[in-house]
Amino acid sequence: MDMIIQQVINGLSLGSVYALIAVGYSLVYSILLFSNFAHGGFLVIGGYICYFVLKGAGMNIWTASFAALIGAGISAVIVERLAYKPIRERTPVTLYMLIASLGMSIVIENIFVVTVGGRFRALPPVIPTQPVNFFGLATTSAFDLLSLVTAIVFLAGLQLFLSKTKWGLAIRAASYNLRTAGLMGVNVNRLISIVFFVAGLLAGVGGIFLSVRYTLYPQLGMITTKAFVAAVIGGLGSLPGAVVGSLILGLAEMLTAGFISSQFRDLVVFGLLIVTLIVRPTGLFGKSVGEKV
Amino acid sequence: MEDKMPILSVKNLFVNYGAIQALKGVDLDVYAGEIVAVIGANGAGKSTMMSAIMGDVPRAGGDILLDGKPLPSKSFQVVTAGISLSPEGRKVFAPLTVYENLQMGAFPLKDRSLVAEQLKKVYHLFPRLEERQGQYAGTLSGGEQQMLAIGRALMAMPRVLLLDEPSLGLAPIIISEIFKELTEVNQLLGMTILIVEQNARKALLLSNRAYVLQTGKIIMEGDSKELLYNPEIEEAYLGGKKK
Ligand SMILES: Nc1ncnc2c1ncn2[C@@H]1O[C@H](COP(=O)(O)OP(=O)(O)OP(=O)(O)O)[C@@H](O)[C@H]1O
Ligand SMILES: [Mg+2]
Numbered sequence: 001m002d003m004i005i006q007q008v009i010n011g012l013s014l015g016s017v018y019a020l021i022a023v024g025y026s027l028v029y030s031i032l033l034f035s036n037f038a039h040g041g042f043l044v045i046g047g048y049i050c051y052f053v054l055k056g057a058g059m060n061i062w063t064a065s066f067a068a069l070i071g072a073g074i075s076a077v078i079v080e081r082l083a084y085k086p087i088r089e090r091t092p093v094t095l096y097m098l099i100a101s102l103g104m105s106i107v108i109e110n111i112f113v114v115t116v117g118g119r120f121r122a123l124p125p126v127i128p129t130q131p132v133n134f135f136g137l138a139t140t141s142a143f144d145l146l147s148l149v150t151a152i153v154f155l156a157g158l159q160l161f162l163s164k165t166k167w168g169l170a171i172r173a174a175s176y177n178l179r180t181a182g183l184m185g186v187n188v189n190r191l192i193s194i195v196f197f198v199a200g201l202l203a204g205v206g207g208i209f210l211s212v213r214y215t216l217y218p219q220l221g222m223i224t225t226k227a228f229v230a231a232v233i234g235g236l237g238s239l240p241g242a243v244v245g246s247l248i249l250g251l252a253e254m255l256t257a258g259f260i261s262s263q264f265r266d267l268v269v270f271g272l273l274i275v276t277l278i279v280r281p282t283g284l285f286g287k288s289v290g291e292k293v
Numbered sequence: 294m295e296d297k298m299p300i301l302s303v304k305n306l307f308v309n310y311g312a313i314q315a316l317k318g319v320d321l322d323v324y325a326g327e328i329v330a331v332i333g334a335n336g337a338g339k340s341t342m343m344s345a346i347m348g349d350v351p352r353a354g355g356d357i358l359l360d361g362k363p364l365p366s367k368s369f370q371v372v373t374a375g376i377s378l379s380p381e382g383r384k385v386f387a388p389l390t391v392y393e394n395l396q397m398g399a400f401p402l403k404d405r406s407l408v409a410e411q412l413k414k415v416y417h418l419f420p421r422l423e424e425r426q427g428q429y430a431g432t433l434s435g436g437e438q439q440m441l442a443i444g445r446a447l448m449a450m451p452r453v454l455l456l457d458e459p460s461l462g463l464a465p466i467i468i469s470e471i472f473k474e475l476t477e478v479n480q481l482l483g484m485t486i487l488i489v490e491q492n493a494r495k496a497l498l499l500s501n502r503a504y505v506l507q508t509g510k511i512i513m514e515g516d517s518k519e520l521l522y523n524p525e526i527e528e529a530y531l532g533g534k535k536k
Contacts (some may be wrong), residue, residue: 063359166400168395169393169396169397170400172388172389172393173393173397174388176386176388176389177386177389179349180380180384180386181397182349182368182369183349183368183372183378183380183384184377184397184398184400184401184445184449185368185369185372185377185400185401185449186370186400187367187369187370188369197530
């Protein structure tokens with residue numbers, strides 16, 4: 001019983017970090033209708049900024065995380081401006097942006113390989129990882145609880161931003177029809193920048209937690225494959241879908257690791273993806289509301 | 294009217310889609326307070342003209358002036374300058390509520406009290422929108438969606454309201470209702486309206502002046518009531534003699 005609760009907490013914790021990544025990825029997808037494969041790069045950028053601000057500048061974790069989030073957000077905006085904007089202004093075919101994003105993900109990875117090297121780095125022990133007793137029910141790690149709580153805070157913040165602010169409303173409108181949002185007087189380029197900033201920032205949060213969990217290296221961004229799978233399971237472009245898909249995935253991974261074998265984790269992940277695509281190709285929360293003409 | 298400056302002026306407008314010339318030098322003036330109709334068959338270029346004014350498709354040539362000053366070329370700047378569009382096919386934001394759709398229409402307005410005031414006016418003109426303000430736009434009937442599209446465009450407090458085929462796909466009785474409301478929009482709000490329509494009879498009855506667009510060119514213009522009884526127009530656009 002202890003073991004189940006423990007693995008459930010670990011699974012939710014891992015899933016919530018996937019959710020931070022999947023939600024940003026899904027947000028970009030819902031506006032521009034392409035899979036941004038450079039998304040993993042943003043989390044690596046966040047991780048390295050956090051690392052170097054902690055190590056190099058000797059700052060505390062608050063300053064370092066703040067710098068990491070802002071830095072990841074800004075780099076996402078820069079990637080959009082450099083690689084996607086020129087394409088979307090010339091053609092409505094989103095496949096070109098997808099290809100550009102594959103290129104950008106390689107570029108970002110290699111910038112780190114060339115400048116800081118490919119070795120694995122551990123963040124200084126600023127995030128607590130000691131075991132804690134969870135209401136006498138199970139033993140889990142402070143890190144898992146912290147990442148779960150942080151993810152919830154950021155996802156709730158995103159939800160508030162989208163539901164309560166003027167730009168949040170514009171983003172929801174644009175995710176239904178970007179062009180019509182432009183006809184309402186929304187500066188579409190600014191909206192897209194805001195979306196990338198938010199997506200990059202959330203990936204940055206995920207990047208810090210993943211760096212603690214798995215150490216930091218230039219290919220850490222590959223982990224976003226899991227978040228992509230989660231977003232597809234939940235229904236591409238749907239934010240609640242991305243969250244639910246991520247939690248399912250995190251749970252499935254941790255329960256597999258706990259009760260079967262760690263080696264089956266990825267098998268289960270892609271098994272879930274295939275089952276979803278067969279049973280419900282649009283995902284759990286796939287778009288259904290149509291427009292009457 | 295002719296000695297005054299037009300509020301909106303389209304001069305020698307050209308638009309191409311690749312090799313296709315959709316507009317081949319369109320000239321058109323709209324004066325403050327009037328309703329101007331552009332009628333024309335399928336593919337004449339009516340929507341293209343509206344999109345070009347809105348900055349939604351690039352111009353290949355010509356000028357568009359608002360109050361004598363060149364209109365910006367980006368959509369969001371056009372809306373801020375004072376022109377908004379109720380697009381062809383309505384294009385309401387289906388997953389947003391009626392209220393949220395109207396708030397989207399007011400996006401360029403900075404002053405919240407102005408938005409609230411304008412919302413009251415729109416609800417006054419279209420009481421049905423107020424009744425359904427919490428409903429998702431995608432679940433509205435076609436006629437209600439059209440009202441929402443018009444109300445949404447009005448929320449930006451435009452100087453000129455553009456309407457692209459508000460009658461599209463609606464039952465005659467609903468069309469009559471919407472056109473009655475457009476007269477009210479014009480009279481109660483003093484709103485200047487440029488409307489393009491395939492439903493030529495309705496459009497000519499509604500408007501003060503009208504232009505006839507055919508394959509990218511204006512081939513006729515004049516007083517709407519005169520065009521209504523012009524035999525050529527009757528033949529080509531009003532389905533022949535009715536009397
Ligand atoms: N995106 C586009 N790409 C290529 N050609 C286009 C495009 N949009 C319109 N056209 C062409 O431009 C011409 C004018 O089209 P437009 O939609 O402006 O006509 P319309 O008068 O609004 O017609 P309708 O009454 O059917 O709405 C047509 O020949 C159309 O095929
Ligand atoms: Mg049209």
